[in-house]
Amino acid sequence: MGYYILKRFFYSLLSLFIIITASFFMMHAMPGSVYTAEKKLPPAIEENIKAKYGLDKPLHEQYLLTLTNLAKLDFGMSMHNEGRGVNDIIEEHFPVSASLGTLSIVLVLLGGVPLGIVSAMNKGKWQDNVSMVIVTLGVTVPGFVVAALAQYFISVKLKLLPVMGFDTPKHWILPGVALSFFYMAFIARLIRSGMVEVLEQDYIRTARAKGLSKAVVVYKHALKNAVLPVIAFLGPLAAGILTGTFVIERVFSIPGLGRYFISSISNRDYTVIMGVTVFYAAFLLLMVFIVDIIYVIIDPRIKLKN
């Protein structure tokens, strides 16, 4: 087990290192200086600015500098907003995205799991058909379409909820639902196929035969096994929710890190782009790492060869 954790940790670090290296060289492969797009600067000033951001050093020194800074969790300064550190930006905007993301994950689980159970329990009946229609719609309609439609019909037409912003719990409902819709459908499908498979197993028949009630069989015996793939999916789910926030935060004008990330792309603020990419990547790798470890611990069928 310890060996497995160590190995997984090593792979995560390796992946992170590759991402850092790739993004560093991608950013530096671009010709011209970052400031050439703006007004032409006098050479002396340009030299000064380059020296300030360490751009005058040879490439390998810059690379090592970036690596040591990142190891110290220092993401550098924004090139677009003078005097703002990327760390400050992340500290200010990430909590907003994180709360939206957490809310969505809760909604995904609260909506997706029951939907999947109901549909598996009534396989082939109308409940199953209805939930399968919802699921099919969920995985085919892109998040921004759900968001825009919800905004138009619920906020603009019916005036039930605020159109944009993220101030009160009322503001959170639409973005949360829009962000979780796709994954809710995905989880429902996952639970359904897992349940259908598990319900045909011999031990379920045995449990029924010895006189246990249907509820006990479903919740105590079947669900436990059907839920496992969902836990394995939590890592990709976190990644999906995170990138989903780019779009949802834009539609609802939520001041989260996703929206900031996208605007830094159009501002070509390279230090922010790189810093936030590395931050996101590290965050996701950590999530996937934790999920993998949990999965091995709770599923007794996985035997690690050592």
Next chain:
Amino acid sequence: MEISTELFKPLNKRTPAREEAVRPSLTYWKDAWKRLKKNKVAMICLMAITLIFLAAIIGPYLIPYSYSEQIRGEEDLAPCREHLFGTDGLGRDMLARVLFGMRISLSVGIVASIINLTIGVVYGGISGYFGGKMDNLMMRLVDIIDSIPTTLYVILLMVVFKNPEVNIFELPVLSLFKGLGASLISIYVALGTTYWITMARIVRGEVLSLKEREYVTAAKALGASNMRVLFKHLIPNCIGTIIVITMLQIPTAIFVESFLSFLGLGVDVPMASLGSLAADALGGIRSYFYLLAFPSLAICVIMLTFNLFGDGLRNALDPRMRK
């Protein structure tokens, strides 16, 4: 018990010694097609996909406006007889723009899937066929690439490509496609090089089991080279799986493209893709809802038909479903 000779009869010479085949033998493809035809949903989707392709390819020539033409004095029209989908704020016909957007989205879906298919099949095939240390190394690499968040990587790639000072046509291969515009090529490349992991893994698995078959031994005994065995014997035998994965990858690519375009990382103006049309419409959602409705509807229909058809195809081509 006594056995009398009366119990025995001479065999009628016309009766064949073995059992006759119950049904005419079908090739893999005939069998798959037969099963696909029985699946009503898949067949409806196949027809819908054909119509979508026809609309995207021929459609723009059938309407009198081009996607970038601004008709002065006809800005912001609601859907009417002249402009079935209305016009946008610059007086451009929305029907023309949506059809053009469909063309872009479909082309991204198909081109990206073909690039992914090629990389994935070659990578997975080589890894599975040669096995051993090489396989181990190649699969560890896949594990690492797999743990890199794809969307972030695609966004990063698009940031580099969309830098006005980067000229991707300097690369020799890409200079052939100059006519398509830099942004579109960037999307092809960015999406085409990121989503091949699944294909590589599955092809590897198939090749790993297929290479133990007798026909591989026979081919090798006849002196076939490794490359010949791999590409003439093994890969053609996993073609069913490859087609199914490609078919399901097309909507994924279209999905990601619309996501990128929505964020402003997609095609450049005046070109339009379904995602960028939806993004442009967002600002005027209160007054000009139809500008959002039509492109959104087009994305949903494309996604739905491709996904359902892909599911049907999987059921039809999966050998385990074969009776």
